[in-house]
Amino acid sequence: MFDTHVNLHAEAFEDDREEVLARARQAGVKRFLAICDRFDNYETVKAIADANEDIWNTAGVHPHHAKDFPDLTVEALLTAAADPKTVAIGETGLDFHYGYSAEQDQVANFRRHIDAARRSGLPLVVHTREADEMTADLLESEYKNGSFRILLHCYTGGQDLADRGVALGAYFSVSGILSFKSAKDVRSVVSTVPLDRVILETDCPYLAPVPYRGRRNEPAYLPHVADALAELHNMSREEIASICEHNALQLFNKIPS
Known part of the structure; x- marks a missing residue:
């Protein structure tokens, strides 16, 4: 299996990162994508990837932190994208739930990442929360300026964004949320997404699946995410697991299969 979204640089893993990875490998996770959430964390995230043959990384700025990187350039993202271990741009996107960054800062940040994804050919890891319509509008508008590959990660959006994403050829990743009893709407929407466009993630240390809900999430719990999708x-x-691994390697095609 391929865990396509891990936050291994998080403080939650500082004391036992190697043990966490060992448990994941024993559970059948053979590849990991380490996510960059702040550009000043890029070297830290890349160092984790560089130290492990089965880990790759992204380069980007989460929408929460958009206000902190007003001077981030497309060129800086492209320089990072040239590294052999950097296989995607992001995560980026729009998140209006907490309002940590102003709308205009998030939009500007998102557009820079889209341009970098378009120019590098690497897939764009998109985080969207309470911003379905604006996310879809922006992706469609930018797509008219030149195509780019899209991953709507940890998908919990509505049917309209899902349909518009499918029309743009987007991939969708599912997390432990799919296993939550309260996630009926998420399961309903995910069930309509073509299975050849779906991949697996944990988003660890967040969103641990049932039966570990409420605990620190780990990549070793990815089989339970697979179980939730399999049941669906x-x-x-x-x-x-086989289908989703194939899909992930199609999307992140800089990774040797």
């Missing part, structure tokens, strides 16, 4: 499609864990 009346398939086995092994079938889902």
Whole structure:
């Protein structure tokens, strides 16, 4: 299996990162994508990837932190994108739930990342929360200026954004949220997404799946995310894991298969 969204540089993993990775590998996770949430964390995230043959990384600024990087340039993102271990741009996007960064800062940040994804050919890891319509509008508008590859990560959006994302050829990643009893709406929308466009993630240390909900999440729990998706499609864990790994390697095609 391929855990396509791990925050391994998080403080939650400072004391036992190697043990966490060992448990994940024992559980069948063979590849990891370490996410850069702030550009000043890029070297830290890349160092984790450089130290492990089965870990790759992204380069980007989460929308929460958009206000902190007003001078981030497309060229800086492209320089990072040239590194062999850097296989995606992001995570980026729009998040209006907490309002940590102003709308105009988030939009400007998002557009820079889109330009970098378009110019580098690397997929764009998109975080969107309480911003479905604006996210879809912006992606469609930018797509007219030149295509780029899209991943709507940890998808919890509505049907309209899902439909518009599918029309743009987007991929969708599912997390432990899919296993929550309260996530009926998420399961309903995800069930409509073509299965060849779905991949798995933990988003660890957040969003631990059932039966670990409320605990620190780990990549070792990825099989439980696979189980939730398998149940949705009346398939086995092994079938889902194989399909999603294939999809992830199609998307992150800079990674050797």
